[in-house]
Amino acid sequence: MAQAPARAASAVRLFDAHCHLQDPRIAAVAPALIRAAGASGVARFAVNGTSEKDWHLVKQMAEDHPAVVPCFGLHPWWVPERSPDWMNLLRRFFAETPEAAVGEVSFSAIQKNPNPLSGVKLLISCVRRQFICRDYLDLWILYAAKLVWTKVHMEKPSTSENRQTGPFPAGVLLHSYMGSAEMVSALANLGCYFSLSGFLTGMKSTKAKHMLKSIPLDRILLETDAPDALPRLDNVSVSPVHVHSSDADTEKRHMDSESQAANASNESLNHPENIHIVLEYVASLLEMTESELAELSYKNATKLFSYPGSKVQHEPEDI
Template identity: 25%
Template sequence: MHEKRTRVPLVDSHVHLDDQAFAGDLEAVIERARQSGVDTLVVPAVDARSWPEIRQLCARHAGVHPAYGLHPLFLLQHAPEHVDALSSWLNENRPVAVGEIGLDFHRDDLDRELQRHCFWRQLQLAGEHDLPVIVHARGALEEVTLTLRRNGRLRGVVHSFSGSEQQARQLWDLGFHLGIGGPVTYERAQRLRRIVAQMPIEFLLLESDAPDQPGAAHRGERNEPAHVVEVLRCIAALRNAPEADIAAATSANARRLFRLN
């Protein structure tokens, strides 16, 4: 049974449609998203090998937009020349953002100094190309925030935000958005729910991070961009606001940040 279509079209600001989890039914996944009201999707890359595939995927589907970057979790797949290649790729293939980039200190086998160098250089590229950044910050939110403040000229989103109220406020002070997805639908996520209930609406983006991070209604299943509607409903309830108002505000935020038509 399909969800009822949201009156205001939604933006999924972070979905990995190029993931192998969607290889068998990508067209159906995109169609389910559209039927649910999610008609605009941003697809961030994780490594250099994924850039051409994402470019082709986005060219085939209206409303699907690419972001190109080097994800810290895939550090062992990145070669030193890939950052330079990213600069050329951005010149030749105009994306909506540089991403997914950032720091991940959750895993001990990933060289932190190399992560820092890769992150900083990609932030520089984003500034040079006047593009927003899509930032991953697992176990490294304090350092990510300090690095963004040090750069000082960027706009973007910290996706899958899971920090404290103070950390959220520090990002808003920098003009950064918070990407909120499936985790907010779990009742145990009390801190995140408090932040989302009270945060300035102009810094809120909806995301799925599909195929990862399914919401409470889909625990253990593959996530899909259509499920962003459930994130919307949860946030509207937390804020005691009409779903249409949250949909309109978050979609406008995404369109403004990524300069989407």
């Protein structure tokens, strides 16, 4: 594992709003990564499960590390491999882990399908059931009405349809958001939070800045999406976790579309301490100080994740 550049104990607080530290590519070094990130100022990590095969790892990680917020979900990439008992198992995990949130769920797999609409009904059903397992009875509609359109480029839902699918006062996290600035207002009105990752560095800076400026400050979150979304900036030194050839077979099954271009035997992967690079980049585009962005994104994430039963406690504003 590459050594990260030394960082002094940070005065800022950061909340990695979306990551996968249970991923087999980095699971063995996850405790060390959590410690290093914690020393740099990362106070919380929302660790998202993706299938039945890793929910127990997420649960154990949250038990071992108080800073980890567990999230259980069935990512659509693994829907075809789900067992007949997947929903009952997910329900048990939520019952045993009241501090858990739902995640990761999405419709990203549809992009790979030559006939995208063929799998929509199945994915909507799976997403809906996951929210029901956590007693979020209506949130799934947002994914059906908005995220399907986002990923599949379906016709934009009408204003009346938008009103029928919100608002969602509990909030919804859109991770690694890279949608258009024009979408932000409608999504924000539905209760969405916009989580920004290293993938943003791959967007044209003028477009990224325009999009960022459209996001309400009280809806901005920061994430790493580790072990993916390694920031790519020419003038910034990024410290990766290097994957060795002995891990190649495991990696191939878990890589997402952005990392498939890399050779599995020497792929460089992301880790939570690199959230500082995301912080620096986003702050520069928003023309605000890193400390200001760190504090407001931390407060936003704390508010979003302070649902009933959560280990995260919302800090009321000083009067």
